[in-house]
Amino acid sequence: MIRIEPREKISNSSTVLIPIIAAVVSLLFAAIPLLAAGANPFVAYVEMAKGVFGSVFAISEMLTRATPLIYTGLAAAIAFRAKLWNIGAEGQLYLGAIAAVTVGSGFFDLPAVLLLPLIIVLGGCAGAAGMAAPTYLKVRFGADEVVTTLLLNFIIIIFLQMLLEGPLQDPMGLGWPQSAPILDQGMFPPLIDRMRIHSGLILAVLLAVIAHFMIKYSVWGFKLRAVGENSAAAKHAGININRSLFGVALLSGGLAGLAGVSEVAGLKGYLTADLSPGFGYAGIVVAMLAGLSPLGVLIASVFIASVFVGADSMSRAMGISSFLADLVVSVSLLCVLVGGFISKFKIVRAGTGKRFK
Amino acid sequence: MEASTVLRLKGLTKRFGPILANDDITIELQKGEVLALLGENGAGKTTLMNMLFGHYLPDSGNIEIKRTDDNLVPLELGDPSAALAAGIGMVHQHFTLAENITAFENITLGAESLFSLRRNQKKAQTKIKSIMSHSGLDAPLDIPVGKLSVGERQRVEILKALYRDAHILVLDEPTAVLTPQEADSLFSNLRRMTNQGLSVIFITHKMREVLSFSDRLVVLRDGKNVGSMKTSDASEKKIARLMVGSETQKVSSKRIKPGGPILSLNEISVAGQSKRDSLHEVNLILNSNEILGIAGISGNGQNVLADLISGLVAPDRGSIVLKGVAIENISPFNMIKSGFGRIPEDRHRQGIVGGLSVSENMIIERLDDPQIQNFGFLRSSVINKNAKTLSEKYDVRGPGIDQASRLLSGGNIQKLILARVFEKQPEIILANQPTRGLDMGAASEVQKHLIEARDRGGGVILISEDLDEILGLADRIVVMRDGKLHDAISNSREDIGLMMAGDST
Structure with a gap:
């Protein structure tokens, strides 16, 4: 028999050491399938590191991949802080992207100073609207938002497919289910010439810093924390729970919507139904890794993007199957999450061993 | 009746992390006696009884119990079924009855073999009837427990223990839910049963009950047995002094x-x-x-x-x-x-937000106060100063005003709430x-x-x-x-x- 008890104190050394140990252990575990596939794990890991940090291009690719994860990670972190379980970032991301291509692809012919901000604001609003509906159902009828937001993802993606074959389809697109491209003046300016990294990253980092200060120092953030920690006491103390939840919902949905804006108006330029390889769900993992802290989201996004990009480039360089890359990603995520668990809890042996007669 | 020891707790010690909940406690229980176990909250009464009943495993010490008419034999620790088999019955403060089935079914529940195909209802019925007539405990047997009054439910709980042939009965704060009259009748029934050989330990902090109904009392303080005496030698003052360590004024x-x-x-x-x-x-x-x-x-x-x-x-x-x-x-x-100033019943659930700091909990009802905030941002220097002043004035003690308020003890949480409420007059x-x-x-x-x-x-x-x-x-x-x-x-x-x-x- 074992029992799990929370640690009374989390030592400073363990907060630094445990993630490092977790990373090393994950590399050891991931070496097993690599060996089975006939690859030398050491070479594979060198290739992996090169793929992430080997050049300015590699780093820029990694940060490009991290950008949407920061938005969706923030969306999850803020909602989860208030114990509002937004699992619908994937759908809200697409709502933001739909709004972005709708206004950005020639609907308004505005100069860049106006068009890009308009795209950002409307994309955020679309994502916010996508979270407002499930929150209303939760507050009014007690509908579980885990279910409603999750199911809404599928509805939105099917709705998107309909749009891409109908009103939003690019007339110049040779019948492909894709939208018309966003005008040049509606695109996020690139950060480095001839690379994909774009200024959507700057906005994401800025939002993470703002979110950190708002949660820590504002009355709004105080209410959010109080509602999340103990809504009964918050209510008793005169905090309007429903209003707080709606504020959090709009913000969380808006951030997820911006992930979609940043992907279409920063990276792809046009919208397809495979814009996001699950950034909305990965955002949940980012938020959990980050301990729901906005600044932690920055670090966790970079970590997860590194594993994604590194594993991809490793499988290409080594000529091994790409599902091994997925395996490496999963193993390292599991190890880091288990490491985080071990740093907060201890496992105690109890029962028969100590029993005496 | 000749006094003989039926239960001996010897040197029981239990630690929870840094807290020594029970420190080398030794208690003996005689046959046919009512022993009152007294102590303030957190003195270790419940921990001790949970070790007796096998819910907790002691770090050291042992328990000896009289089985039939032999000498005392050690009880297997950490095993509630061993405690039940040894004849220990426990009546918890919060009843453990299924409300949708009858009292009869509650009493026999779990006492029958899972593998027998027939339920011997008649035999059970006769046994319960005989226990009822011997003890004076009376409760309707064939209506759902949910429809019984609190006093009746408690009697069902006790009958449940007696049905399992308990010869030692532990009652955790039995009168908390009873009217004074119900409490009196409970105690007279208990007295009747102890005359027939039952031994009773009851946990309480009500002085009046201890003095009028127990034969002997044991006082726990900070996990230690600080005194045991015959009730006839005790007085309210004497017990209070033992419980708190010094005399307090009511x-x-x-x-x-x-x-x-x-x-x-x-x-x-x-x-x-x-x-x-x-x-x-x-x-x-x-x-x-x-x-x-x-x-x-x-x-x-x-x-x-x-x-x-x-x-x-x-x-x-x-x-x-x-x-x-x-x-x-x-x-x-x-x-x-x-x-309105409001002190809620459940201070952990409604009184404080445990994850927020002490200083934040002290201003949680003043968030719109311009002294506390500037343009929607909290003025942390004012908030900290407020917390320091109030902690001193209301004697809130804990690991620090910037630490999570859940780390405070119950009394200090209540003082935090008092500070918040009374400071606004x-x-x-x-x-x-x-x-x-x-x-x-x-x-x-x-x-x-x-x-x-x-x-x-x-x-x-x-x-x-x-x-x-x-x-x-x-x-x-x-x-x-x-x-x-x-x-x-x-x-x-x-x-x-x-x-x-x-x-x-």
């Missing part, structure tokens, strides 16, 4: 003349899901300079009344009138604005079970603050299940029963007890 309020009415509830009805959360045409007037005590057995509508005054529940009918003006838009926020104070679960020192501190608030001109509504507390503090007493309020016909313990039970109107 707070009693000097009556002063009440002022005019400041708050009235007029014909208020709340239709809840059940009897527990409904009010029926409640009328109540609270004067300034007055402590109004609301007595009653728990679950008679006290909580919905508290929620109403806290602003958490709006009445279906009727009005709340504050100094001649009806309060519109009843919400916690508006009640705080109107000058509210005109009306609702105190729902303000001293429940507190040690004597913290409890008298709370009571002193209530009296101070009254003397300052405030009106205090004190809801308490502890009749002694109400008799000691209240200027006027009303009794709550079945969601209705009744003026007490006199301030005598007997009259109020009868009204609580509903025997007279």
Whole structure:
């Protein structure tokens, strides 16, 4: 028999050491399938590191991949802080992207100073609207938002497919289910010439810093924390729970919507139904890794993007199957999450061993 | 009857992390005796009984129990089924009965073999009947337990233990849910059973019961056995000194003349899901300079009344009138604005946000106060200074004002709430079970603050299940029963007890 008890104190050394140990252990575990596939794990890991940090291009690719994860990670972190379980970032991301291509692809012919901000604001609003509906159902009828937001993802993606074959389809697109491209003046300016990294990253980092200060120092953030920690006491103390939840919902949905804006108006330029390889769900993992802290989201996004990009480039360089890359990603995520668990809890042996007669 | 030892707890020690819950406790129980186990909250009474019953495994020490007529044999530790087999029966404070099946089924539940195909109902029935006639414990057997009164349910719990041939009965705060009259009849039944050879340990902190019903008493303090004596040698003062380590003065309020009415509830009805959360045409007037005590057995509508005054529940009918003006838009926020101070019953659930710091919890009801915030941002220097001042003034002790408030002890959490409430000098104070679960020192501190608030001109509504507390503090007493309020016909313990039970109107 074992029992799990929370640690009374989390030592400073363990907060630094445990993630490092977790990373090393994950590399050891991931070496097993690599060996089975006939690859030398050491070479594979060198290739992996090169793929992430080997050049300015590699780093820029990694940060490009991290950008949407920061938005969706923030969306999850803020909602989860208030114990509002937004699992619908994937759908809200697409709502933001739909709004972005709708206004950005020639609907308004505005100069860049106006068009890009308009795209950002409307994309955020679309994502916010996508979270407002499930929150209303939760507050009014007690509908579980885990279910409603999750199911809404599928509805939105099917709705998107309909749009891409109908009103939003690019007339110049040779019948492909894709939208018309966003005008040049509606695109996020690139950060480095001839690379994909774009200024959507700057906005994401800025939002993470703002979110950190708002949660820590504002009355709004105080209410959010109080509602999340103990809504009964918050209510008793005169905090309007429903209003707080709606504020959090709009913000969380808006951030997820911006992930979609940043992907279409920063990276792809046009919208397809495979814009996001699950950034909305990965955002949940980012938020959990980050301990729901906005600044932690920055670090966790970079970590997860590194594993994604590194594993991809490793499988290409080594000529091994790409599902091994997925395996490496999963193993390292599991190890880091288990490491985080071990740093907060201890496992105690109890029962028969100590029993005496 | 010749005294012989039936149970011996020897050197029991139990640690939870840094806390030494039980420190080398040795207790003996004689056959046919009623042993009272006394101690403040956190003194280690429940931990000790949980080790006896096998819920916890002691770090060291052992338990010996008399099996048949042999000598004492060691009891296998950490195994409730061994404790049951050895004849230990436990009646928890919160009953462990299934409400949807009958008392008979509850009593026999688990006592039959899972693998036998036939239930020998007749035999069981005869056995229960014989136990009932021997013990004097009586309860209807064939209606669902959910329909029984609290006193009847407790008797079913005891019958359940006796049905399993318990010869040692442990009762955890048995009278907390009973009227004084029910408690008296419980104790006379217990006495009858001990005359037939049953041994009883009862856990309590009510001095009156200890002195009138026990044969011997053991006092625990800080996890240690600090004294055991014959009840005939004990006095209230002596026990109190042992329990707290020094003599404390009982707070009693000097009556002063009440002022005019400041708050009235007029014909208020709340239709809840059940009897527990409904009010029926409640009328109540609270004067300034007055402590109004609301007595009653728990679950008679006290909580919905508290929620109403806290602003958490709006009445279906009727009005709340504050100094001649009806309060519109009843919400916690508006009640705080109107000058209500509220001390909730469940301080962990409603009183504090455990994850927020002590200083944050001290201003949680003042978030719109311009002293606390500037353009929507918290002024941390003001908040910290406020917390430092209040911690000192109200003696809130803990690991620090910037640490999570859940790290505080129960008494300090209550002091934090007092600091938050009383610092605003509210005109009306609702105190729902303000001293429940507190040690004597913290409890008298709370009571002193209530009296101070009254003397300052405030009106205090004190809801308490502890009749002694109400008799000691209240200027006027009303009794709550079945969601209705009744003026007490006199301030005598007997009259109020009868009204609580509903025997007279």
